[in-house]
Amino acid sequence: MMIEKWDRRFMDMAKLVGSWSKDPSTKVGAVVVDSDNRVISVGYNGFAKGVDDSNERYEMREFKYAAVIHAEENAILFANQNLDGCTIYVLFPPCSNCAAKIAQCGIKRVVTLQPTEEQLKRWGDSFNIATIILKETNVELCFLNY
Numbered sequence: 851m852m853i854e855k856w857d858r859r860f861m862d863m864a865k866l867v868g869s870w871s872k873d874p875s876t877k878v879g880a881v882v883v884d885s886d887n888r889v890i891s892v893g894y895n896g897f898a899k900g901v902d903d904s905n906e907r908y909e910m911r912e913f914k915y916a917a918v919i920h921a922e923e924n925a926i927l928f929a930n931q932n933l934d935g936c937t938i939y940v941l942f943p944p945c946s947n948c949a950a951k952i953a954q955c956g957i958k959r960v961v962t963l964q965p966t967e968e969q970l971k972r973w974g975d976s977f978n979i980a981t982i983i984l985k986e987t988n989v990e991l992c993f994l995n996y
Contacts, residue, residue: 856883856887857939857961857992857994858994858996860881860883860887860889860937860939860961861939861941861961861963861994861996863879863881863889863892863939864879864880864881864892864921864939864940864941865879865941866879867879867880867881867892867893867894867921868880868894868895868921868941870894871894871895871896871921872896872903872905872908873895873896873908873914873918874905874908874909875908876895877894877895877941878894878895878920878921878940878941878942879892879893879894879921879940879941880892880893880894880920880921880922880924880925880938880939880940880941881925881938881939881940882925882926882929882933882936882937882938882939882957883936883937883939884935884936885935885936890929890931890933890936891925891926891928891929891930892925892928893919893920893921893922893923893924893925893926893927893928894921894924895918895919895920895921895924896918896919896924897917897918897919898917898919901917920944920945920947920948921940921941921942922938922940922944922948922951922952923948923951925938926951926952926955926957932956933955933956933957934956934958935956935957935958936956936957936958936959937957937958937959937960937961938952938957938959938960938961939961939962940960940961940962941962941963942962942963942965942969942973943962943963943964943965943969943977943980943981943991944960944962944977944980944984945973945976945977945980946976946977946979946980946983947976948980949979949980949981949983949984949989950983952984952989953983953984953987953989957989958988958989958990959989959990959992960984960989960990960991960992961992961994962991962992962993962994963993963994963996964993965977
């Protein structure tokens with residue numbers, strides 16, 4: 851299937867982009883593409899520019915969770931253009947906050963991987979809320995068999 855080929859390519863790209871994150875425990879990448887499969891933007895999880903991004907900071911869980919910008923957020927912020935009708939590829943299912951931002955900026959399709967048992971234990975409630983947000987805003991959520 852043609853869509854599957856592109857989905858796999860962009861998920862590979864999201865994995866590469868995620869590898870740029872300095873977070874030693876969680877590396878997430880996101881790629882936004884338009885309806886012609888042109889890359890609009892990429893993002894990975896990390897602190898805002900100018901914030902000390904040392905390993906010590908990433909090991910301070912409370913600080914890290916409060917200060918990290920998620921891959922989806924960075925991809926949306928870096929896009930600098932209208933994202934109506936675009937697709938976002940992301941390695942983790944979006945959290946509820948990212949799902950709301952995805953819907954708000956007009957992205958119409960999210961392609962991600964099935965969450966692992968560990969991810970569900972840690973973020974399952976947020977993933978569930980994200981699923982509700984995406985469904986109610988008519989954003990298609992696709993889990994890629996990867």
